[in-house]
Amino acid sequence: MRITGGAARGIQLTAPKGDGTRPATDQLREAVFSSLGSRVEGARIADFFAGTGAYGLEAMSRGACSGLFVENSREVMACLKKNLSAVAKSCGASSSNWRVLAQKVYTIPVGLGPFDIVFMDPPYAMIEERMPQIFEEHISKVVGPDGVVCFEMPGNLDLDLTGWDVIRRLGKKGKDKPTAVFYQKRQP
Numbered sequence: 536m537r538i539t540g541g542a543a544r545g546i547q548l549t550a551p552k553g554d555g556t557r558p559a560t561d562q563l564r565e566a567v568f569s570s571l572g573s574r575v576e577g578a579r580i581a582d583f584f585a586g587t588g589a590y591g592l593e594a595m596s597r598g599a600c601s602g603l604f605v606e607n608s609r610e611v612m613a614c615l616k617k618n619l620s621a622v623a624k625s626c627g628a629s630s631s632n633w634r635v636l637a638q639k640v641y642t643i644p645v646g647l648g649p650f651d652i653v654f655m656d657p658p659y660a661m662i663e664e665r666m667p668q669i670f671e672e673h674i675s676k677v678v679g680p681d682g683v684v685c686f687e688m689p690g691n692l693d694l695d696l697t698g699w700d701v702i703r704r705l706g707k708k709g710k711d712k713p714t715a716v717f718y719q720k721r722q723p
Contacts, residue, residue, distance in 0.1 A: 536589065539565045541596030543625035549614045550587045559589045559656055559687060560713060566705045567685055567715045568593060571652065574683070575599055578651035581677065583640045588615045590654035590685070592622040601632035603647060607639045641669050648677030656687040659711075662694065670696050675720065684718040 538546045539561050567590070568575065576598035582591030585604040595602060604619070606612050616635060623630050636643060640657075653674060657666065666686075675698065678684060683702070688694060690712035699718040706714030 536587070537561060538593055538596045538622060538625075540568060540593070541598065542627070543592070543596035543622045546596075546622055546625050548587050548589055548592065548618045548621075551610050551614050559586075563687070563706060563713050563715055564589060564593050568597060570703060570705060570715075570717070571683075571685070575652065579649070579679075580652045580654065581605070581647075581650040582654045583643075583674075584655055584657040585615055585635075586611055586656060588618050588622075590656065592618055594652065594654070595622055595628055595633065596626055599652070602634075603650070604633070604635045605638065605640050605643055606635070607637060609637070612637050641665075641673055643673065643677070649679035649682060650677055651679055651682050653678055653682065653684045654687075655684060659689050662688055662692060666694060667696055670699065670718075675699075678720065680720070682719070686716045686718060687713055688716060690714040 536548045538544055575594050578599045580591055580594045580599045580602040582604045585606040588604050591602050591604050606615055690706055690708040691710045698721050700721050701716055702719050703717040704714055
């Protein structure tokens with residue numbers, strides 16, 4: 536697993552051993568960032584359920600100006616911090632613009648936004664049961680008015696979120712096939 540574009544292109548990312556994480560594939564990340572295009576440059580981003588930080592670090596490499604990583608696993612956090620250091624050094628990015636919070640997404644303080652782009656790659660098992668509530672109570676409060684949420688989920692799942700519209704979906708349909716779904720707040 537590596538950074539696929541931008542100033543840190545080619546930097547290898549560290550992932551913990553075992554199957555406790557499911558890092559975003561290089562191919563899906565490339566498709567996501569191709570779709571986001573110039574929207575990434577200068578953006579404030581958040582990477583929730585960050586894991587190795589692959590989405591947020593890819594955004595850093597491609598010109599995002601600041602970001603927040605939220606991850607609650609201690610073992611994964613060590614890899615995330617190592618990856619952040621390597622990518623920031625390669626990009627010449629100021630570490631003061633990039634924060635890491637070791638906690639659950641649904642406990643983050645409300646005043647951290649607004650973010651232009653939010654990446655979410657939660658454990659698949661919790662998506663149907665927990666994500667509608669997390670979107671309503673937390674995500675909707677930190678996404679800017681024109682912001683977008685890039686949500687990785689299995690290809691066989693369609694998640695209808697109150698107050699949000701799907702603007703694009705990337706990837707193949709099928710159980711355990713990763714797809715990226717782009718959500719934007721519904722305009723009144």
